[in-house]
């Protein structure tokens with residue numbers, strides 16, 4: 001299960017993160033017939049007594065998790081991001097409303113998922129879970145950060161949703177890197193513009209920042225792995241120091257990371273924001289790279305957005 | 314009360330009568346709420362709470378307590394009346410039902426009321442929650458039992474059957490369901506809305522052990538609850554044949570009193586009938 005050193009998929013990090021917290025006997029892993037895909041299968045192999053298979057029945061899984069959490073367990077339930085959405089109301093009413101520490105992992109998020117086509121490409125999960133009170137919403141960018149953030153779920157005393165991605169991307173972190181739920185990680189510093197990104201777009205943001213630096217546009221790049229609660233302190237600081245933002249996410253521009261940023265920026269600052277994300281459209285089948293190009297989730301998209309944002313300063 | 318204690322059926326009947334008084338008073342004061350499904354469920358709940366549910370009224374959060382999952386959460390007056398009769402809630406608590414800041418929320422809520430094990434209001438979720446509690450108890454080698462009360466209309470929700478399937482597969486021997494089979498749902502009688510047929514047979518086909526009972530005959534209820542607790546071959550369901558609104562003549566079998574409170578005159582008649 002180790003990813004090649006050139007890159008890692010965040011779902012693999014989730015799988016390893018589960019093993020890292022397995023020492024806590026409260027941890028119970030729940031599956032809905034997608035353990036091999038979400039990577040909870042590694043936990044199952046080692047801890048079958050604390051893994052519960054609930055079949056292809058996501059609504060039942062969410063309330064089952066709530067019942068376990070009410071009995072002192074820390075249940076971690078995974079399926080594809082899109083199929084967690086079938087049980088949205090269960091998550092809202094059964095888990096979040098009573099504030100139970102249930103952790104949901106939706107894998108295969110975003111159009112990066114690729115060839116399975118639009119039915120599998122959740123582009124709205126971050127938005128919908130962000131609207132639920134008490135929910136923490138996380139979307140790591142690579143396997144190393146996903147492992148670390150998964151391990152930190154143990155200390156989170158409330159419900160959370162984490163989106164992971166199917167495919168490998170270049171690693172942004174090294175083993176042992178420090179990152180923390182709720183704090184954006186500054187991966188690159190520059191004073192002209194801040195690119196706030198998450199998931200598979202973080203690596204794209206880094207390349208775009210390099211391209212822009214050749215035009216003498218110096219960018220800060222943040223891996224905003226926690227979409228909720230949003231790291232307002234960091235955003236406020238960057239609003240002052242950079243004065244322009246671009247958001248970049250493999251998610252609809254409605255309601256996700258860009259949405260969260262725009263809510264805060266528009267009510268607290270006059271700093272311009274341009275968004276890179278899915279433009280209210282469904283995806284289709286294709287290779288990840290083809291789809292990302294087609295939908296503008298690429299370096300060129302970020303560079304154009306950056307120039308627009310700077311011109312609005 | 315624990316297992317093996319001599320059960321005084323007439324004392325349980327008296328408790329159920331006092332609960333019915335609470336239910337009509339509470340809904341009357343709130344001018345809203347669900348008396349019908351509370352009155353149909355109350356005898357079953359008294360039989361369970363009064364004979365076997367291990368629950369410490371002075372420490373409702375005791376972690377090895379048995380759980381009672383009120384999945385049909387709109388019948389909250391039934392739950393609050395039991396907690397009132399057991400001394401967990403006082404008169405002021407229940408009479409504040411549905412008012413701002415009250416510990417007696419419109420639908421049962423574990424964050425608001427001591428002694429409530431589940432936050433309901435959205436039908437179809439409680440059996441899954443109960444199954445989670447049941448398997449957590451097994452993992453902890455605890456002998457706590459999990460009781461789940463379902464409405465018959467509620468069993469139209471697909472999630473109930475997801476949970477029924479999973480409960481048998483996971484051999485939830487500590488899980489007990491009681492279905493309040495009053496044959497009425499929100500809008501009308503079930504055979505007008507969407508009759509679901511033999512509920513017991515459906516549970517049986519998922520591998521459950523099932524019995525039917527007259528849900529208003531206290532001595533039969535005590536026996537069937539005792540039987541359910543002695544069964545250890547898998548999950549157990551009891552289908553309790555009940556009358557919606559039972560105990561108040563004009564509410565009985567009357568779909569209007571699913572979600573309508575008695576007015577002043579109706580309260581007077583109801584209290585007279587229940588005295």
Ligand SMILES: Cc1ncc(C[n+]2csc(CCOP(=O)(O)OP(=O)(O)O)c2C)c(N)n1
Nearest residue numbers: 350387434435436464465466467497498499
């Ligand atoms: C998911 C969901 N859909 C609809 C409702 C609205 N509702 C509240 S009670 C009820 C009827 C319930 O009928 P039943 O389960 O038979 O309850 P009882 O007769 O015991 O009151 C409905 C439709 C709800 N609470 N939850």
Ligand SMILES: [Mg+2]
Nearest residue numbers: 465466497498
């Ligand atoms: Mg009914």
